[in-house]
Amino acid sequence: MAIRETGGRNAARGTRGGRRPTLEEVAARAGVGRGTVSRVVNGSPRVSERTRAAVEAAVAELGYVPNRAARALAANRTDAIALVVPEVENRFFAEPYFSDILRGVNSALDDTEMQLLLTIVGNDRDRARLAHYLAGHRVDGVLVVSLRADDPLPDLLAELGIPAVISGRRSAAEPLPWVDADNVSGARQAVAHLAARGRRRIATITGGLDIYGAQCRLAGYRDGLAEAGLVADEALIAPADFTEEGGRRAMETLLGVTPAPDAVFVASDVMAVGARQVLREHGLRVPEDLAMVGFDDTSIARQMDPPLTSVRQPIEEMGRLMAVTLLSELARASLPVGVPRPPQPQLLLPTELVARTSS
Amino acid sequence: MAIRETGGRNAARGTRGGRRPTLEEVAARAGVGRGTVSRVVNGSPRVSERTRAAVEAAVAELGYVPNRAARALAANRTDAIALVVPEVENRFFAEPYFSDILRGVNSALDDTEMQLLLTIVGNDRDRARLAHYLAGHRVDGVLVVSLRADDPLPDLLAELGIPAVISGRRSAAEPLPWVDADNVSGARQAVAHLAARGRRRIATITGGLDIYGAQCRLAGYRDGLAEAGLVADEALIAPADFTEEGGRRAMETLLGVTPAPDAVFVASDVMAVGARQVLREHGLRVPEDLAMVGFDDTSIARQMDPPLTSVRQPIEEMGRLMAVTLLSELARASLPVGVPRPPQPQLLLPTELVARTSS
DNA sequence: AGGTACGGTGGGAGCGCTCCCACGGGTGAT
DNA sequence: ATCACCCGTGGGAGCGCTCCCACCGTACCT
Secondary structure, X not given: OOOOOOOHHHHHHOOOOOOOOOHHHHHHHHOOOHHHHHHXXXXXXXXXXXXXXXHHXXXXXXXXXXOHXXXXXXXXXXXXXXXXXXXXXXXXXXXXXXXXXXXXXXXXXXXXXXEEEEEEEOOHHHHHHHHHHHHXXXXXXXXXXXXXXXXXXXXXXXXXXXXXXXXXXXXXXXXXXXXXXXXXXXXXXXXXXXXXXXXXXXXXXXXXXXXXXXXXXXXXXXXXXXHOOOOOOHHHEEEOOOOHHHHHHHHHHHHOOOXXXXXXXXXXXXXXXXXXXXXXXXXXXXXXXOEXXXXXXXXXXXXXXXOOEEEEOOHHHHHHHHHHHHHHHHHHHOOOOOOOOXXXXXXXXXXXXXXXXXX | OOOOOOOHHHHHHOOOOOOOOOHHHHHXXXXXXXXXXXXXXXXXXXXXXXXXXHHHHHHHHHOOOOOHHHHHHHHOOOOEEEEEEEOOOOOOOOHHHHHHHHHHHHHHHOOOOOEEEEEEEOOHHHHHHHHHHHHXXXXXXXXXXXXXXXXXXXXXXXXXXXXXXXXXXXXXXXXXXXXXXXXXXXXXXXXXXHHHOOOOOEEEEEXXXXXXXXXHHHHHHHHHHHHOXXXXXXXXXXXXXXXXXXXXXXXXXXXXXXXXXXXXXXXXXXXXXXXXXXXXXXXXXXXXXXXXEEXXXXXXXXXXXXXXXXXXXOHHHHHHXXXXXXXXXXXXXXXXXXXXXXXXXXXXEOOEEEOOOOO
16 A cells, blocks of 8 residues: 655645745755855854855855745844834824934945834724734834834833834933934024024914924024023023924914014924914014025925925934934844943934025 | 753843833733633623623733734734835926825824835835845735836735735726726816816816826816816827926927917926916916916925916825725625625825915 | 544744855965 | 864754644443
């Protein structure tokens, strides 16, 4: 009686498109051991030049691509990082913000085997899923975009020992590694620009002051006034909340102040849209009656009538640097213990005023 | 002589945050075998209610989360899909398009263990990386956003046996499973709307006619004219290329036509921006002198002055359906051979006119 | 009573890799 | 010449899971 031909598991699994070569097969082809192939593939220096060449040839001939799952299982790492994006009310912050960050992160990851996972956190259910996700150690590290000051995420990450880098500080004493735009300088530039054009009653519409970035922009506004030798009038500071509607209300308030402002520095383009509408409703011309400068330099700024002068942040660069920073944190984490740790990487990036016709 | 205590590999690897429980440990805790725990975790029906409860209790007590890498290795699947986004010149198409698709895809994946991988393909280098990526079978399936007709990607996918779903057809006879907006109907609605407002000389600015969606919008324009009982004047059809600059040039052309058009259906909001600028330069009022309708209903439409009437596509829903379709394709692919295959899922989604003051 | 069927279960084998130990041969010091 | 050392290398063990086969008991047939 013949032994039944089972075909093995691979045949049963119906692997379409042909079987992929394994390390072992590459090793056989190159006439070396598994360990050696592994060393070559992972760029270890402990391989002779001759052997390396032979292995590389075999890899190329066979079209070998390492099996990520096997590697992850054996090495106890995932080669993946997560980008956590809070989905605030009005979609992602200013819309291009998100895609710019993404482009930056991707460009930094391009030369890596590192895989990016996108996690959009809208509601509590999403948060729970994220926690579960992290608990499963499905990523080696985390990038967090615009973290709220009261967010419990950092505690969770610390507990799980997962390295993280955030964009934007939560306070002046941010303990996590961060990358941030120089909001103070940006606001200062905006005010300096307005003052240089002869404006003397420069108002501001602020973002939600529970957000550190908004505080910085306000601080920069004050600095700018001081540097221009202008007196600060607290009545010219209208607090809002980064929304278009908030911008509307704040502008209405400012129009009631006497003497009237002749310029306004709005802490975000979105709020500037609301403010602009109010001015139009009141028959006020921009920039003749009131000069305007926004912040963020979103595509909205270019679309406005007149096009809005705005402070540009290097968002793509921020994304890139976040990723680079996380990568080096990860490399550090796998270093032997006892190696002296450098201080937390904290990067403050320059902002730039983009002058248009609104000022 | 005492045997040296090595501490094992785990200790050496410095697993921060404590070790995670394995299937085996859950099995021991629940007093069952490994196989049974696996069945419970994977929702197999072949488990008694009593046993299931016991296992679930053990899972909860231990906080067990399956190791994704181990699962992927053993089961020869990744539980991941890729979203391939071509990065066309002007960032991502219309910017919100991308994030809306993403939201939709994510919402469909929320109830799944499926992981989303983002692949932005800009240059040839990115393409090569994507090919290498797919060759490594690092995803179970692929979602492709706005595929060009001459893209070699589908061939590669077919060769590798990787299921795919695309957004937008490449031609009337798209062989791949697709999800698309009803461009014909949208354009027809736009024209009907203009006709209903008394416009009689309705022009159109088309997108690049090598793109099937642009062809559909033009076809819908013709249908709309016919249905309104208007004669089609070929001079009123100005071909462009979905860019702002193209919109400008096309509008210039149309302004030279006699008798002059009294309305224009622009096949994208981006082109409408260009067209609008030309009208302003010529001192023409919208909608008094010329009514305008755009397509895509991007945020640009709302920002325009006057706000642009535009045809909305259910982009988020398209993303959701793409993901759902791919998921069911994947489920089908793992079915035993010989099961009759239903026809390719092809979903045409309704479009909707959003009336604003430009028409 | 004996047989058959089947739902439920346990556990061996194996997925493809990394890690590490052991080993061989060359080199330089003694 | 002898020894110690180190570089380069091979291959065993094991990562945590899925798949499958064998097995057990119970229920239902004849």
